[in-house]
Amino acid sequence: MKFFRSLLAKYMLIILLALSIVQIAYFVLALFIMGVAKTEEGINKTRYGEDSNKNVIEEKWHAEANKIKAIELEVVEQLFENWRGKYPEASMFWIGEDGTLLKEVNVKEQLPSEWTPAYTTKFIKERYDGDPFTVIAFLGEDETNGFIVLEIPRLVLNPPLKNVYQQYGTFVFLGVICIIIFFVSISFLFFRGIRKRLLKLQDAMEIRDVDGIPIEMHVKKKDEIGQLELSFNRMVCELRESKNREQKEEQLRRELIANLSHDLRTPLTKVRAQTYSISKEELSDEGKHAVKALETSIVNIDGLIENLMSYTLLMASKYKFEPKETNIIRFVREHMTTWYLVFEKEGFEIDVELNSFEENKWLVDPLWLGRIFDNFFQNVLRHASSGQYIGVKTESTEHHDAFVISDCGKGMNNESNAKGAGIGLSIVDIMVKGMDLEWEITSSASGTIIKIKKQKGLSK
Known part of the structure; x- marks a missing residue:
């Protein structure tokens, strides 16, 4: 249980959550792409059968154009109609032997009514390996019958996965960015919380109450920082108890010194009076010298007592x-x-x-x-x-x-x-x-x- 309350466990949970979200997102994305691709592939197969291959389309267009024997408008229209049913997105037109535009179906751009050799060459050059996919075939076996053109948008002929990427690639990229931002945000909030708690602990260490002792903290969590806060509070309690003991001992010491000073000065005064009385008597030189030394000692002791009292008062800021x-x-x-x-x-x-x-x-x-x-x-x-x-x-x-x-x-x-x-x-x-x-x-x-x-x- 102690491990699960720790900061390490919380950060590992964030890492696992981020990895899980990434994996789930990739899995869902893969399913979505595969589903869309299969759907488009099914639509293409239903619509075109096996004729979605560009080479197959080109071969069939040439083959059906060469089979036409009677070069008549109705025959060409029927050919166009058949291909339009198979490829609804396709556009087709017929240019006669003299360069005249004879028939067009589903053509969205404006085509000239008369095609010169120069324009025809330019058209072939622009359409080569371009979009739309373009196939040009001569009618019948004689090149003088003119030619027919089939154009199909390449998007229709692209592989399903490529179409899905073109349509949804931006959303996939944005999704990855969102996942990264989510993980960075969670990490930022996690470490910001740790930093705020550490700064709060630092402030508590620097703030002092009237006794010069730090103030206790309110512990909300039981992780590593919470344990540090508890240790800090215990230290504050010990400091306060030590401060109280020190103040009591200081008070006792001052009272002891004051009492001792008073008790010492009372007999010292009596000794001084007796010394003075002795000095009035008839004494030998040795006795007079002893009395003088005694008076000097009394003065020194009195000075020591006075210094002791003064020092005690100064240290207690009572002087x-x-x-x-x-x-x-x-x-x-x-x-x-x-x-x-x-x-x-x-x-x-x-x-x-x-x-x-x-x-x-x-x-x-x-x-x-x-x-x-x-x-x-x-x-x-x-x-x-x-x-x-x-x-x-x-x-x-x-x-x-x-x-x-x-x-x-x-x-x-x-x-x-x-x-x-x-x-x-x-x-x-x-x-x-x-x-x-x-x-x-x-x-x-x-x-x-x-x-x-x-x-x-x-x-x-």
Whole structure:
């Protein structure tokens, strides 16, 4: 049963149908031609007997013309009458010895009343092997008695099959053309249906619902394309189930991170308070160093928690984004001021050189941009403290304006006790791209250079 529902079975049925129609048509046509031919052959035999052969007709016409002894009008008329009864389509006429037209029977063309030798020669030449079939015979045994002419249309003397072909050949040709057109039309409709279903399947693959998942198709047939549509629907169902599971897992993950962040910050605050209390006590130098390391670890952990929360919100598109036109030079200068004392306390050499761009107004979210610079500055403190240098400068080229942050540390690939830079840079990447900016980082053993770029000619 599965095979009979397939496209292969349907197309084989079309082929067999076409071949059957052709064979049936040829069989019917052959019967028709044979029937008509036999009918005409029977009519000819009934009408002419065995005298439908041209050679026989010619011999008999000459023989009966030579038998006439008394050359009289009544005798010739009787001869014409006898032949007219046998061949109703025949025409006959008698030309006398002096070239005078003496008698004509069933002649449809206009014959001259006087026949000259030149006209007689012309007539014989035109009728030779032409249509109608023409026989000229002299009366009696003496050529001076004149001659009689018998003319019969060749259609009457043609074989029955030839007559049938001449009469019905056009219909046979048109019938063959119709059969070919019928088969081509059926094949066209068959393949057009397949093409429409495949295009519909393609459209279903490209159309997405609100969740970005293809829409299921309505399956009407159970052939190969129908099975493909069923498989497509199963795939869509699996994708939707997977999407739902992913959304549920994402929701659980966000809730877990939020709860963990809250749960971690509560004891972290207590640890920070206890550390502050301990720092007020009389401690040895080793104790003071341990307390300072503890405070640094607390700050790092707090930064990690903050980064984790920010990254989770950004990935869920829940982090608030409010872009507005900002004087970027003033913003970076003011933001750098908040970090100046921090770097100065750590003994950094600070090199700030902020020159105006051709266009100082950038369409950015100040909170996002501030978070980006905070991450970079924190990374410098964590990973490049050995270099004791930070530079913040502007750069303008033909293609872009940029802020360049550089340090003289041991590079991003160097082992460090401070962890979490990977999440921080991931946050930077998401935020930079979200504000239609670009960034690049170059790091080596002699330091790290970070650029935040805005291409020129782009809309704000």
